[in-house]
Amino acid sequence: MKDSFLFPIVFMLIMVVIFVGILAVMYRLSEEKIAAYQQDVFQRQVLALMVGKIAEATNEDVSAILDAILESYELYVKAVNTEGLERQTFIAQVADSTVAYCFEIKGKGLWGSMKALVSTTTDFRTIVDFAIVEQMETPGLGARIEEDWFLAQFRDRLFVQSPDAEDITSSYEFIAETQVPEREDQLKRVTGATITSDSVVKMLRNEFNHIYRYMQDYRS
């Protein structure tokens, strides 16, 4: 029977139906759980990126705001409809006053696209905090752009020089990961991931300029 013409086709079909069926059922059962977790992580990241400014404005403790994630998010963070910008935008508001903005930005890494969240001051020129949300870089090399020492170099860094949105990144000097920065304009690259490190700076430069110009028009 196994050598007949039809048996292999029928057998393969049955196997595909069984395994695809198992996968489909498993996915359906887990879909809600996965989506809820992803939303929770995203909200945590958005709040964490703006928590410093919220704490400043409310005189609350940073950890206290983060511990009550659901309440804090409801209370301080609002999604903003920025039509035409095509980037998710959030604001942190304390007593009807906006203290920080947070944008989802996109760029290209060495192997694929990257997504990040960046919070900015209300003039859209300085980074408050920065986190990589998605990346497809080499584990152990380019993927190390998610490490805190790399991200920390961008905190409180000016990215738009003047009202003409002049490119400030051309004045940055890149140094090796093992070197100790001696000046403000020095940025460390991840060892073995020069292109990925540069891609992060390029993504921030392009996105910041785009956001800065858009928000100027949006406000006016």
Place this chain on the structure above:
Amino acid sequence: MKLKDIFITSAFTENSVWRQILGICSALAVTNLMKNSLIMGLGVIFTLAFANLTISFIRNWTPRSVRMMVQTLVIASYVIIVDIFLKANMPEISKQLGPYVGLIITNCILMGRAEAFASQNKPLDSFIDGIGAGVGYTLVLLVISFIRELFGFGSIFGIQVMGDWWTPWSIMVMAPSAFFILAMLIWHINTRFYKAKV
């Protein structure tokens, strides 16, 4: 053959990496950190064991002409099952694993053991063979990553063991270092334990 012998043969005597030269791509790619190697190793052990078990269960009904398609289907399904399960129930671990779960599909040790062992042997024997092959592969990854992480980052499993005096060797962080460490490992084991002629 006893189960213990199957395990020892699969993990050490006929190790997939140093005897059969399989799974080299991932051995080069993921061995710059010990944590990455351990995670990849655990994923491969689980998938190998259960893919072998399933392939062995259905071996008497599987037509020869479509056996490799069936093996690929089974392996890919297990990898996706692991991925969905981790995303839903252990999201933190899933995030740490990142692209490694998907990479397991591309590991040629899985197809190698399915074709060479599971398609011709009993389910329990195949299950043990899968665990053995996975353990042997993980062992090689850990040896290479121990050398690379120690010299490249001055740490072991992310814990800094070298002091400030240590200058990290950048070459150890990059893929080429894995080439010569793996080559030296294969050369040493084959000449020392298998009396292979140089």
